[in-house]
Amino acid sequence: MDPCFHIQPVNMAGVGFRRWAQALSKGKGSGISALLSGSRAASSASKDSLPGPYPKTPEERAAAAKKYNMRVEDYEPHPDNGEGYGDYPKLPDRSQHERDPWYQWDHPDLRRNWGEPIHWHFDMYIRNRVDTSPSPVSWSTMCKQLFGFIGFMLFMFYVGEKCPSYQPVAPKQYPFNNLYLERGGDPEKEPEDVKNYEI
Amino acid sequence: MADYREAPLATRPKTLDPNEYFNLSPEQRRAEEARGAIRANLKRQYQTQLNNPHRQELIEDPALTRWVYARTNPYPHFKPTFKTSLLGAMFGVVPLFALYYIFKTDRDRKEEQIKAGTLERKFSLSS
Numbered sequence: 001m002d003p004c005f006h007i008q009p010v011n012m013a014g015v016g017f018r019r020w021a022q023a024l025s026k027g028k029g030s031g032i033s034a035l036l037s038g039s040r041a042a043s044s045a046s047k048d049s050l051p052g053p054y055p056k057t058p059e060e061r062a063a064a065a066k067k068y069n070m071r072v073e074d075y076e077p078h079p080d081n082g083e084g085y086g087d088y089p090k091l092p093d094r095s096q097h098e099r100d101p102w103y104q105w106d107h108p109d110l111r112r113n114w115g116e117p118i119h120w121h122f123d124m125y126i127r128n129r130v131d132t133s134p135s136p137v138s139w140s141t142m143c144k145q146l147f148g149f150i151g152f153m154l155f156m157f158y159v160g161e162k163c164p165s166y167q168p169v170a171p172k173q174y175p176f177n178n179l180y181l182e183r184g185g186d187p188e189k190e191p192e193d194v195k196n197y198e199i
Numbered sequence: 200m201a202d203y204r205e206a207p208l209a210t211r212p213k214t215l216d217p218n219e220y221f222n223l224s225p226e227q228r229r230a231e232e233a234r235g236a237i238r239a240n241l242k243r244q245y246q247t248q249l250n251n252p253h254r255q256e257l258i259e260d261p262a263l264t265r266w267v268y269a270r271t272n273p274y275p276h277f278k279p280t281f282k283t284s285l286l287g288a289m290f291g292v293v294p295l296f297a298l299y300y301i302f303k304t305d306r307d308r309k310e311e312q313i314k315a316g317t318l319e320r321k322f323s324l325s326s
Contacts, residue, residue: 084273115241
């Protein structure tokens with residue numbers, strides 16, 4: 001499985017255009033049909049290196065294992081139940097969090113080497129997303145702690161609703177007979193005495 | 200922590216993993232060596248391309264190409280089974296009719312309330 005080397009002494013922007021022009025000139029039909037059929041000049045993704053249908057015979061399995069750079073014993077395709085997997089290998093459902101952080105990966109942020117078979121849900125298992133690494137405490141302890149705390153807080157809030165406790169309050173008391181003159185009382189008339197205290 | 204039970208779908212810590220302590224037979228070691236050989240071969244190919252001074256383009260990863268191709272082209276391998284048809288119906292057909300029914304009845308009820316004048320017009324932003 002050697003990739004073909006493209007040693008072209010042109011700049012990066014020119015490479016794509018040159019390949020398109022070559023395809024146009026070397027295309028099967030006339031220039032327009034070559035353009036429309038999307039044929040490209042030689043690239044390493046040939047038809048037999050792409051995923052195919054579910055392997056039925058042991059030879060197909062061996063060929064598929066070789067294609068995906070896996071051992072024949074390790075290669076296990078997804079079960080053939082029509083869900084669209086084809087012969088893509090079923091890798092263990094482990095997140096990239098679990099891979100060794102100290103090993104010299106080719107792509108350190110993805111913790112993956114070049115050419116390594118990619119899990120079907122790789123974009124879910126990257127280090128920003130789903131993490132399947134072992135939890136520091138066991139599942140039962142985690143459940144007990146979380147639900148214990150939530151349950152306790154709910155119970156305390158319920159008790160607080162039933163038996164509220166706050167500073168004693170009373171309506172505000174005003175001097176001068178409850179502000180008789182300010183409230184528009186007659187200045188000639190003598191207001192009745194309002195006593196806002198008890199001795 | 201002898202009764203450590205891992206979270207569902209997570210793994211056990213390496214020190215509690217039985218794989219570490221029991222998979223030491225010669226066959227397993229040979230298997231590990233074969234895997235290491237494949238890995239070393241891929242590393243060699245990558246490093247050769249990486250350090251090639253005449254290389255001007257990006258290094259293409261065939262595994263990535265295959266992954267992208269597999270994810271975007273599941274259609275040739277699709278077979279209508281019970282499970283796939285059920286999933287398709289649940290996600291594609293049922294929401295269509297269910298949401299139409301829900302919205303229609305809710306809006307009709309509100310329209311009747313407005314016509315009868317019984318709709319409570321509150322000033323809160325939600326509903």
